[in-house]
Amino acid sequence: MSSKIEQIIEEIxxxxxxxxxxxxxxxxxxxxxxxxxxxxRELRMKTPEEIKRYQKVLANRDAILADAQAKADAIIKEANIHTTELINEHEIMQQAYVQANEIMAAAEAEAQKRLDEATLEANSFKLEAMKYTDDMLGNLQNLIRQTMEGHAARYESMMSSLNNFSDILASNRAELEPALHQKEVKELKELEES
Known part of the structure; x- marks a missing residue:
């Protein structure tokens, strides 16, 4: 799962x-x-399947809620049909009214319960997807920071080495300068004497 991402990070x-x-x-x-x-672009294409599945669940959240609403509407419709049948029977009209109200209340409670459960489930998936994505981004951020720190340390080491070489060269030239100066003075004296 994460080996594809790690491979791309290594390439970066x-x-x-x-x-x-x-x-x-x-x-x-x-x-x-x-x-x-x-x-x-390649890193984005290799996104783990878990993130894609969570994104799909989030994209389908409206479909889940619509399905729960359709089931709730079917229950309410059935309750309405039953209520109508009870009311049409003259001898039990009052009892039918009470029962109809109870069925309607139960149907509405069940519909609300299903909507609440669907909403909680969708929100839970969304939170898990966000946490997973944040973890992955945090790992990538740490890897990039570590890479940058490593490069900075190597660059400072190289500059230090170059400064040392420059100091050595300056020291060597300083040692040669008196001998060069003496040779020039000697050559000038020889030219003056001849």
Whole structure:
């Protein structure tokens, strides 16, 4: 599941490792926009199936609620038919009215219960999908931050080495300078004497 994402993240890290540093910058690198966009497009295409399933559930939330409403309407319709039949019977008219009200109340309570359950279930799926997505984005953010820190450390190490080499070269030139100066003075004296 996450091996596809990790593979793409490794490709992004390798790509970043291969980028040239920007002139006179310790942390900025030059990135080919098309290449990084292609890697990000590939990352989006490899989204885990769980996230797609949660997105599908969220997209179908209205269908779930509509189904619950249709079932509730069917129960209410059935209750209305039953009520009409009871009212049409003259000898039990009052009893039918009471029963009809009870059936209507029960039907409405059942419909509301189903709507509430469907809403809770859809909200639960949405929350799980959001938590999972946040975890994945957090992991990606940590990997990118670690990669950037690693590059910054390597860049500082390289600059330190170059400064050391520059100091050594300056020291070596300083040691050569008196000998060069003496040789020039000696050559001038020889020219003056001849």
């Amino acid at each position: 890290e390798e790509y970043i490792d291969g980028c040239k540093p920007q002139t006179l910058s310790k942390t900025n690198i030059i990135v080919n926009k098309e290449e990084i966009e292609e890697l990000l």
